[in-house]
Amino acid sequence: MTQEKYSGIMVFAEQQERKIHPVTYELLGKARELEKESNQDIMALVLGPEDMDLQPLIERGADRVYHITGELFNRPDELIYKENIVPLLQEIRSAIVLIGATTFGRSLAPRIAAAMDTGLTADCTDLQMDEDGKLVQIRPAFTENILAHIKTKTYPQMATIRYREFSSPPPKTGRQGEVVTRKPSVIRQDRVEILEKISMQEANIAEAEVIVAGGRGVKKARDFDILKGLAEALGGTIGASRDVIDAGFLPKAHQVGYSGHRVKPRLYIACGISGAPQHKAGMKESETIVAINTDPSAPIFSIADIGIVGDWYEVIPKLLEKLKK
Amino acid sequence: MQIIVLIKQVPEMDRVRFDSEKGVIDRKSAGVEINPFDLNALETAVQIREQIGGEITALSMGPGRAEKALREAIARGADRGILLSDKKFAGADTRSTSFTLAQAIKKLAPFDLVIAGEMTVDGDTAQVGPQTAEYLDIPHIAYVTSLDDIEVKNITVTCNIWEGSYRKRLHLPGLITVTKDINFPRLPELRAKMESREAEITRWDYSTFSSLLSPEQIGLKGSPTQVKKITIPPPIEREGQVFSGEELEKAVAALEKICREKQLTGGQS
Numbered sequence A: 001m002t003q004e005k006y007s008g009i010m011v012f013a014e015q016q017e018r019k020i021h022p023v024t025y026e027l028l029g030k031a032r033e034l035e036k037e038s039n040q041d042i043m044a045l046v047l048g049p050e051d052m053d054l055q056p057l058i059e060r061g062a063d064r065v066y067h068i069t070g071e072l073f074n075r076p077d078e079l080i081y082k083e084n085i086v087p088l089l090q091e092i093r094s095a096i097v098l099i100g101a102t103t104f105g106r107s108l109a110p111r112i113a114a115a116m117d118t119g120l121t122a123d124c125t126d127l128q129m130d131e132d133g134k135l136v137q138i139r140p141a142f143t144e145n146i147l148a149h150i151k152t153k154t155y156p157q158m159a160t161i162r163y164r165e166f167s168s169p170p171p172k173t174g175r176q177g178e179v180v181t182r183k184p185s186v187i188r189q190d191r192v193e194i195l196e197k198i199s200m201q202e203a204n205i206a207e208a209e210v211i212v213a214g215g216r217g218v219k220k221a222r223d224f225d226i227l228k229g230l231a232e233a234l235g236g237t238i239g240a241s242r243d244v245i246d247a248g249f250l251p252k253a254h255q256v257g258y259s260g261h262r263v264k265p266r267l268y269i270a271c272g273i274s275g276a277p278q279h280k281a282g283m284k285e286s287e288t289i290v291a292i293n294t295d296p297s298a299p300i301f302s303i304a305d306i307g308i309v310g311d312w313y314e315v316i317p318k319l320l321e322k323l324k325k
Numbered sequence B: 001m002q003i004i005v006l007i008k009q010v011p012e013m014d015r016v017r018f019d020s021e022k023g024v025i026d027r028k029s030a031g032v033e034i035n036p037f038d039l040n041a042l043e044t045a046v047q048i049r050e051q052i053g054g055e056i057t058a059l060s061m062g063p064g065r066a067e068k069a070l071r072e073a074i075a076r077g078a079d080r081g082i083l084l085s086d087k088k089f090a091g092a093d094t095r096s097t098s099f100t101l102a103q104a105i106k107k108l109a110p111f112d113l114v115i116a117g118e119m120t121v122d123g124d125t126a127q128v129g130p131q132t133a134e135y136l137d138i139p140h141i142a143y144v145t146s147l148d149d150i151e152v153k154n155i156t157v158t159c160n161i162w163e164g165s166y167r168k169r170l171h172l173p174g175l176i177t178v179t180k181d182i183n184f185p186r187l188p189e190l191r192a193k194m195e196s197r198e199a200e201i202t203r204w205d206y207s208t209f210s211s212l213l214s215p216e217q218i219g220l221k222g223s224p225t226q227v228k229k230i231t232i233p234p235p236i237e238r239e240g241q242v243f244s245g246e247e248l249e250k251a252v253a254a255l256e257k258i259c260r261e262k263q264l265t266g267g268q269s
């Protein structure tokens, strides 16, 4: 497999109910940056209903959009997605394939990579173009203690990339691009049946602008109501450390950290959270961090913009009172 | 039902110390354990066997010391353990690992269900499960949070995918990856623990299944992704303002200022 036969950057555009996942735009923006150094086509790939609006993908930087049409893509069925994507990728021979590291992306990408017998790097936080025109995929490892710079010797070079690592480029209204429409080649649905959608996740914590989070310093599940009061006053939502999620105080959707959500709100208020590396991994990039902890040596203070050595049960109600004035 | 559980031995990540000069973990600073999510995978298998019967094979690829993890798997309910161990397997990335695991599973066929953990705490990719399924050409369901119904030819599960959860039915043979929400792994009973010490762990090396794979497809050679460089991210420290307990009023005022500056008081109060 020589490099010459492969060119272009393909961005997988995950859609749900015709709505494109915002990580797609971030990837298109990054692809345009990479392209400056290597001059390749930027393509997007959507599997979804016929009547989807694809112009936003073009306005965000796609030169060509491949659209495989069908209502069957309204269901999270990795197998059908894979079986329709692989033949297209084999035909297009793009050098790079980028997929958002959403739950679906992380389940779909390895199937595609294995089907094409190529390498895949999980959960990257940065991408660079090397002098030799190869993609450098950068991902944290060992609880974010190190950053591994990875290159792939096969094609396509594939990576999943975390949501909210790159900024979304502003749309260029009226930008022109090509749309290539295809019918699905495989519609077989007899190996996995999607029976029903059970629930939407209650909290979309990854999108929140303000997160008021509690850890083991919150003594009872009910005390989260106090934090919720503040979160609501600030137009935000509540988060938690793993220990309180494990204790059953809040559903898993609220967990912040390495094995929960990675968040980047404008304001993160940590109440009774010690700041273990696994917790920090999920919130250290917040714009402003406030930490309230009774223990002055708690590691959370080393990443706080405002640290308060004190009891959150005193601080938070006082703050709420002031804000209500 | 013939069930295969994929198990990896990992460093104890809660305890392990990290050498940030060298960019490596100090493996001597902590012991090894079964990847926590793989305990959920094993418990899932045990629960299925309790319901409809069957046999559980714990399968791992790793160095010789990983036998201990397979013994523990037996103490926790696996019927047997198979360790894929050979210098030729070393240095494998997720492609190479899943390819090798898949060939071993083919050799073990017929099987009904393969269960993997959602991810490993050291590799942290969540790729080996779905990649193994693809190399076996069987369907998979990832991020399974509950087992809803088990039949001989199919299982019904709930999984976290997209922005919600979905109930899906998997026609067997198939593979699932499980989250830690699916169950609470039971502790092994003392007697089982004692007995597992004597248990025979089957070892397969390259020659055992060389008809199914070539040296180019395994280990470091079969790994398309290569770590070129390790960098240490700059320590994330913020020069914060710290208020002591006596300065509560000042602290609250500073907090209030931030909230107002960011115009975050627009929420429902």
Ligand SMILES: Cc1cc2nc3c(=O)[nH]c(=O)nc-3n(C[C@H](O)[C@H](O)[C@H](O)COP(=O)(O)OP(=O)(O)OC[C@H]3O[C@@H](n4cnc5c(N)ncnc54)[C@H](O)[C@@H]3O)c2cc1C
Pocket: A214, A215, A216, A217, A218, A240, A241, A242, A243, A244, A255, A256, A257, A258, A259, A260, A261, A271, A272, A273, A274, A275, A276, A277, A278, A279, A282, A292, A293, A294, A295, A298, A310, A311, A312, A313, B013, B014, B121
């Ligand atoms: C593989 C792995 C994955 C993990 N993933 C995650 C993850 O995603 N997210 C996560 O959070 N953790 C995760 N952890 C767990 C992590 O290591 C810590 O155990 C956890 O973050 C600690 O939670 P905590 O800060 O709430 O509890 P603790 O460490 O017990 O801290 C509680 C803090 O509250 C303070 N406090 C007590 N009372 C008060 C009060 N009234 N007012 C103010 N302060 C008070 C105490 O001084 C203390 O500092 C993971 C661990 C592993 C091994």
Ligand SMILES: Nc1ncnc2c1ncn2[C@@H]1O[C@H](COP(=O)(O)O)[C@@H](O)[C@H]1O
Pocket: B006, B007, B008, B035, B037, B038, B041, B059, B060, B061, B062, B094, B097, B101, B115, B116, B117, B118, B119, B120, B121, B123, B124, B125, B126, B127, B128, B129
């Ligand atoms: N070397 C291995 N041997 C057996 N199973 C493995 C191995 N590596 C990964 N797995 C399985 O694949 C899952 C996901 O691993 P990973 O892709 O490394 O995050 C784990 O929870 C295990 O069930």
